[in-house]
Amino acid sequence: DTAVSQTPKYLVTQMGNDKSIKCEQNLGHDTMYWYKQDSKKFLKIMFSYNNKELIINETVPNRFSPKSPDKAHLNLHINSLELGDSAVYFCASSQGGAFDEQYFGPGTRLTVT
Amino acid sequence: DAKTTQPPSMDCAEGRAANLPCNHSTISGNEYVYWYRQIHSQGPQYIIHGLKNNETNEMASLIITEDRKSSTLILPHATLRDTAVYYCIVRVSNGNQFYFGTGTSLTVIP
Numbered sequence: 001d002t003a004v005s006q007t008p009k010y011l012v013t014q015m016g017n018d019k020s021i022k023c024e025q026n027l028g029h030d031t032m033y034w035y036k037q038d039s040k041k042f043l044k045i046m047f048s049y050n051n052k053e054l055i056i057n058e059t060v061p062n063r064f065s066p067k068s069p070d071k072a073h074l075n076l077h078i079n080s081l082e083l084g085d086s087a088v089y090f091c092a093s094s095q096g097g098a099f100d101e102q103y104f105g106p107g108t109r110l111t112v113t
Numbered sequence: 114d115a116k117t118t119q120p121p122s123m124d125c126a127e128g129r130a131a132n133l134p135c136n137h138s139t140i141s142g143n144e145y146v147y148w149y150r151q152i153h154s155q156g157p158q159y160i161i162h163g164l165k166n167n168e169t170n171e172m173a174s175l176i177i178t179e180d181r182k183s184s185t186l187i188l189p190h191a192t193l194r195d196t197a198v199y200y201c202i203v204r205v206s207n208g209n210q211f212y213f214g215t216g217t218s219l220t221v222i223p
C-alpha cells in the first residue's frame with residue numbers, strides 16, 4: 001500500500017486555468033504538508049495542516065488554496081495558473097508535531113504552458 | 114532556524130562508508146539536526162535525526178560534534194541505490210520552518 005499518494009502524477013495545462021492536485025495518506029498521521037520544488041531543485045514548504053487546521057502558511061500567492069476535508073487528505077487548488085507555477089509539488093505527512101519525521105508522496109509535475 | 118552548509122557533491126566507492134558532512138555553526142540548543150535524501154525524481158526520504166547524542170538506525174548513523182556545530186551522516190556500506198541528494202536540516206522543536214537547502218549530491222561508484 002502506498003503511504004502517501006498524489007494524483008495526478010503529471011499535469012500539463014495552459015496559463016489562466018484552474019487545477020487541483022490531490023493528496024491522501026493512509027498512515028494515520030495528524031499533520032500534512034505541501035512543498036514546491038522548482039527547476040533549480042529548491043524544495044520549499046508552502047502549507048501545513050494539523051488535524052484539518054492550517055498551521056503553516058508560507059508566503060504563497062493567494063491563488064494557491066489548500067483544503068483538508070479530513071486529516072487523511074490535503075488537496076491543493078491553484079487558480080489562474082502562471083508560467084512560474086511550473087514545478088514539482090510534493091505532499092508529505094508526519095505524526096505529531098510539525099516537521100517530525102515526514103513521509104513524502106511521489107510528487108506531481110505541473111507544467112504550465 | 115540555523116542555516117546549514119554542505120559540500121555540493123561527493124563520490125563514494127560501492128561497499129565503502131559514505132561520510133557526508135554538514136556545518137551548522139549557528140545552531141541553537143533546542144534545534145534538531147535532520148537528514149533526508151532525494152533519489153532522482155522521487156519524493157524526499159527521511160533518514161535520521163538527532164539533538165545531541167549520536168544516533169543510529171537501519172539506514173545510517175548520525176554523529177554530532179560535542180559543540181553541535183557540525184555533524185556527519187554515515188552510510189556504512191554504500192550501494193548504488195544510495196546515489197541521491199542528501200539534505201541536512203536544522204529546526205527548532207515545534208518550529209514552523211524547515212529549510213532543505215541545496216544538499217550534497219552523492220554518487221556511489223561501482
